[in-house]
Amino acid sequence: MTETGTKTPRERYRDQVRTEVKEHAREQIATAGASALSLNAIAKRMGMSGPALYRYFASRDDLITELIRDAYRSLADTFRTTAESGTDLPGLAHALRGWALDDPQRYFLIYGTPVPGYHAPEDITGIASEIMTILLDASTGLPTDGPTTPFEVDLGAHRHWAGDHPAPPAALHRALTFWTRLHGVLSLELAGHFTGMGFDPAMLFDSELAGLAEQ
Amino acid sequence: MTETGTKTPRERYRDQVRTEVKEHAREQIATAGASALSLNAIAKRMGMSGPALYRYFASRDDLITELIRDAYRSLADTFRTTAESGTDLPGLAHALRGWALDDPQRYFLIYGTPVPGYHAPEDITGIASEIMTILLDASTGLPTDGPTTPFEVDLGAHRHWAGDHPAPPAALHRALTFWTRLHGVLSLELAGHFTGMGFDPAMLFDSELAGLAEQ
DNA sequence: CGCGTTCGTTATAAGTTGTAACTCACGCTA
DNA sequence: TAGCGTGAGTTACAACTTATAACGAACGCG
Numbered sequence: 001m002t003e004t005g006t007k008t009p010r011e012r013y014r015d016q017v018r019t020e021v022k023e024h025a026r027e028q029i030a031t032a033g034a035s036a037l038s039l040n041a042i043a044k045r046m047g048m049s050g051p052a053l054y055r056y057f058a059s060r061d062d063l064i065t066e067l068i069r070d071a072y073r074s075l076a077d078t079f080r081t082t083a084e085s086g087t088d089l090p091g092l093a094h095a096l097r098g099w100a101l102d103d104p105q106r107y108f109l110i111y112g113t114p115v116p117g118y119h120a121p122e123d124i125t126g127i128a129s130e131i132m133t134i135l136l137d138a139s140t141g142l143p144t145d146g147p148t149t150p151f152e153v154d155l156g157a158h159r160h161w162a163g164d165h166p167a168p169p170a171a172l173h174r175a176l177t178f179w180t181r182l183h184g185v186l187s188l189e190l191a192g193h194f195t196g197m198g199f200d201p202a203m204l205f206d207s208e209l210a211g212l213a214e215q
Numbered sequence: 216m217t218e219t220g221t222k223t224p225r226e227r228y229r230d231q232v233r234t235e236v237k238e239h240a241r242e243q244i245a246t247a248g249a250s251a252l253s254l255n256a257i258a259k260r261m262g263m264s265g266p267a268l269y270r271y272f273a274s275r276d277d278l279i280t281e282l283i284r285d286a287y288r289s290l291a292d293t294f295r296t297t298a299e300s301g302t303d304l305p306g307l308a309h310a311l312r313g314w315a316l317d318d319p320q321r322y323f324l325i326y327g328t329p330v331p332g333y334h335a336p337e338d339i340t341g342i343a344s345e346i347m348t349i350l351l352d353a354s355t356g357l358p359t360d361g362p363t364t365p366f367e368v369d370l371g372a373h374r375h376w377a378g379d380h381p382a383p384p385a386a387l388h389r390a391l392t393f394w395t396r397l398h399g400v401l402s403l404e405l406a407g408h409f410t411g412m413g414f415d416p417a418m419l420f421d422s423e424l425a426g427l428a429e430q
Numbered sequence: 431c432g433c434g435t436t437c438g439t440t441a442t443a444a445g446t447t448g449t450a451a452c453t454c455a456c457g458c459t460a
Numbered sequence: 461t462a463g464c465g466t467g468a469g470t471t472a473c474a475a476c477t478t479a480t481a482a483c484g485a486a487c488g489c490g
Contacts, residue, residue, distance in 0.1 A: 158413030184399025
């Protein structure tokens with residue numbers, strides 16, 4: 001952060017415009033979904049012509065990729081600060097839910113419907129593994145009950161996806177189920193599949209979290 | 216199938232073209248995602264001009280809604296036939312996974328990223344509750360262990376979402392977690408979030424299924 | 431102060447969805 | 461069987477979209 005002074009006025013202006021474009025893009029995505037994102041509409045709202053935005057983003061997909069990167073970055077940051085403040089696995093879970101509810105479409109930018117051909121850039125997968133590492137750190141050290149399953153043996157053998165994290169196989173398994181179960185409740189809630197069902201999604205979330213703790 | 220004779224030739228032709236359009240649409244969606252679906256491209260592949268398709272579908276969204284309806288119908292059918300053949304909850308789970316893997320984009324048509332403004336037509340929510348009823352039927356009658364949680368009391372009180380299904384509160388809870396947990400694993404697998412992780416998604420799925428049984 | 435980089439513009443190409451108006455042919459009915 | 465109406469497919473068009481190209485102007489660095 002000490003190098004901000006080295007930026008030229010043009011660079012600062014450029015960054016400012018880029019963030020403003022992304023703000024409008026986020027607003028537009030929250031309103032009508034990512035597929036309805038229009039560079040032209042953003043340009044008009046910013047008071048300039050359509051093609052001008054191509055000075056700042058190579059293409060529409062490039063802008064969306066940037067938003068996906070920001071989403072990952074944002075999730076990794078909230079995870080990291082939450083973990084650094086000494087909170088445990090349930091704390092991480094509630095941080096996740098709060099983050100997701102804060103901007104559902106941002107959540108779906110990461111965990112939503114994949115575009116068949118699309119492959120995320122290398123640095124994005126790096127952030128994803130950063131998130132996984134934080135989750136693994138929090139999963140380690142808890143008491144493990146029950147015998148080690150064949151699946152956990154398999155997990156212990158192939159842990160390169162965890163950055164070769166030195167967690168016991170049960171912890172790897174716990175982190176994985178933490179991820180899948182909370183995503184299961186959360187994504188259905190955010191997608192509106194529980195609307196009109198009368199029960200409180202937060203209670204179902206906490207119920208799953210409780211089941212996660214005693215396993 | 217015995218009532219096909221009551222249709223006029225024009226109706227039969229119309230139905231044939233409609234299904235052919237939907238086949239091309241499904242193929243296009245599987246290749247490049249739902250957002251890349253183009254009526255023009257479909258028309259050209261079928262050897263006719265773009266606007267001709269508007270005789271068969273009122274709009275692009277109308278076609279997509281039709282595909283969503285078909286997806287729900289297809290899932291309800293496989294669920295129903297699976298349940299009718301006497302299979303239990305695990306059988307239902309494997310039927311679900313097989314159905315999802317058979318056409319991932321069809322799964323995401325139902326459970327993928329929601330479009331903010333969109334509301335599914337009434338009949339589609341009807342099919343959704345049909346699916347839920349089958350799941351509730353299969354969830355009823357299993358032994359319930361552990362005390363009834365406050366959440367389950369709440370579920371028992373607001374069961375109109377289940378079509379007032381006469382299942383014990385624990386069964387309502389079981390059906391809900393069946394849904395959320397399997398969706399959690401399945402959606403992450405289908406979205407490719409497990410690729411390159413080295414473990415077998417089927418084992419994680421079965422592990423979750425096992426945890427579901429002993430709860 | 432000048433010069434080069436960068437920004438924003440308009441023009442244009444090639445797409446898209448969707449409407450309007452016009453043929454034409456199919457098939458029901460008289 | 462003859463005719464007529466309905467529905468299918470066409471082209472033309474409007475209003476969008478993404479994206480490129482070429483031009484002018486302004487900004488800021490040396």
